[in-house]
Amino acid sequence: MKEIPTPYQVMEELAESISKAYPQKSEKAEGAIQFHLTHGDEKIDCYLKADLCDVILYEGTIAVPTVTLRSTLYHWLDLAAKRLNPVVGVMTGRLKFKGDTSFFSKVMSDSMLDVDVRQYADPVTDFEKNPCDNWKSPQNILVINSSPRARGGYTDFYLKAFLNGLKKNGSELETVYLRKQKINRCTGCWHCWLSGTGDCIFNGQDDFEEIHEKFENADLIVFAFPLYTDGMPGALKDFFDRAVCRNHPYMVDGLYKTRHPRRRKKQQASVVFSVCGFIEMENFNAVRSHLRQISHNEHIPIVAEIFRSGGMYLYNNPLLYKKMNDILQALEKAGEDVVTSGKVTKQHQKVIGQKLGKIADFQKESDYFWFEKIRNNEKSY
Numbered sequence: 470m471k472e473i474p475t476p477y478q479v480m481e482e483l484a485e486s487i488s489k490a491y492p493q494k495s496e497k498a499e500g501a502i503q504f505h506l507t508h509g510d511e512k513i514d515c516y517l518k519a520d521l522c523d524v525i526l527y528e529g530t531i532a533v534p535t536v537t538l539r540s541t542l543y544h545w546l547d548l549a550a551k552r553l554n555p556v557v558g559v560m561t562g563r564l565k566f567k568g569d570t571s572f573f574s575k576v577m578s579d580s581m582l583d584v585d586v587r588q589y590a591d592p593v594t595d596f597e598k599n600p601c602d603n604w605k606s607p608q609n610i611l612v613i614n615s616s617p618r619a620r621g622g623y624t625d626f627y628l629k630a631f632l633n634g635l636k637k638n639g640s641e642l643e644t645v646y647l648r649k650q651k652i653n654r655c656t657g658c659w660h661c662w663l664s665g666t667g668d669c670i671f672n673g674q675d676d677f678e679e680i681h682e683k684f685e686n687a688d689l690i691v692f693a694f695p696l697y698t699d700g701m702p703g704a705l706k707d708f709f710d711r712a713v714c715r716n717h718p719y720m721v722d723g724l725y726k727t728r729h730p731r732r733r734k735k736q737q738a739s740v741v742f743s744v745c746g747f748i749e750m751e752n753f754n755a756v757r758s759h760l761r762q763i764s765h766n767e768h769i770p771i772v773a774e775i776f777r778s779g780g781m782y783l784y785n786n787p788l789l790y791k792k793m794n795d796i797l798q799a800l801e802k803a804g805e806d807v808v809t810s811g812k813v814t815k816q817h818q819k820v821i822g823q824k825l826g827k828i829a830d831f832q833k834e835s836d837y838f839w840f841e842k843i844r845n846n847e848k849s850y
Contacts, residue, residue: 484526491524498576502538506540507541516530537568539564615708630801689739689772691742692740696745696747716731746835
């Protein structure tokens with residue numbers, strides 16, 4: 470159980486950082502920094518003692534310190550983090566020094582947190598900035614279908630047309646149905662990071678490793694799913710959670726925010742393909758935003774977002790038969806667009822996302838559909 474650290478535990482943690490950085494200093498000194506700190510009604514008396522080898526924190530007081538600091542714990546932490554200028558601290562009464570203040574610089578490094586992670590550099594690529602202008606037809610396509618109904622769902626029905634278009638240039642295409650796979654949920658143990666290997670504690674105990682290898686080798690990944698509770702189904706989220714192992718824990722600049730560097734650097738792109746039962750296209754807004762964040766963090770730019778609301782309504786309404794066929798044809802053309810140019814034309818996107826009719830009609834006909842299913846005790850839909 471995580472607990473709030475005590476003020477002295479905070480001092481111990483800070484002292485450990487100072488001690489680790491101290492051996493790297495070119496000039497070292499012998500002496501002690503006495504702290505008389507307050508935290509609310511609590512008083513913290515401790516001192517940092519330095520020799521030519523190490524810096525150690527002790528509780529209590531030392532007879533003849535080299536320098537003494539009196540302040541609140543928070544003001545000392547601001548000083549240590551360089552958020553508080555010592556001159557300003559003295560002038561405002563937040564810091565009170567006695568003795569040789571230059572001893573602070575002899576004990577504390579300019580940066581106690583520097584580590585060399587240049588070997589993990591993973592700068593933003595031209596392809597990620599503009600996939601379309603740097604597009605190469607993918608040779609290896611992986612489709613991750615996370616519909617809980619697998620081949621029996623509406624996702625698979627509409628997806629088939631799109632995949633027919635993707636395959637027209639001769640790309641190798643494989644579909645993985647997550648419903649048929651066993652993927653244990655991430656436990657947050659960080660073994661993949663802390664071991665330095667990227668290996669998960671569940672390796673060999675489920676199907677993730679095999680799927681992940683296919684994921685890593687793919688040039689283009691299609692994430693296909695039905696909208697569940699305004700987001701992706703749990704199976705796909707479990708996959709993404711486990712995929713944290715593909716990255717190092719270190720921090721690098723991304724296209725527009727911080728992210729982790731990859732263990733394996735490969736040019737990859739993705740397509741988001743989703744259907745939902747509601748008729749309004751706005752229902753995809755949340756999952757669209759979520760997948761864009763994931764694609765950035767995974768270094769896999771999204772080259773196409775294909776959403777079709779009212780998927781079940783469209784399929785089950787004979788009066789919309791022409792629209793359904795028009796949409797299926799546009800989906801196939803969209804697959805061709807992606808594989809050849811790395812984007813879907815506005816013309817095909819317009820057909821795929823066209824309005825299906827009046828919302829009031831959708832609501833009335835959908836209510837009738839479900840009422841009849843329940844009344845007749847029909848289990849298929």
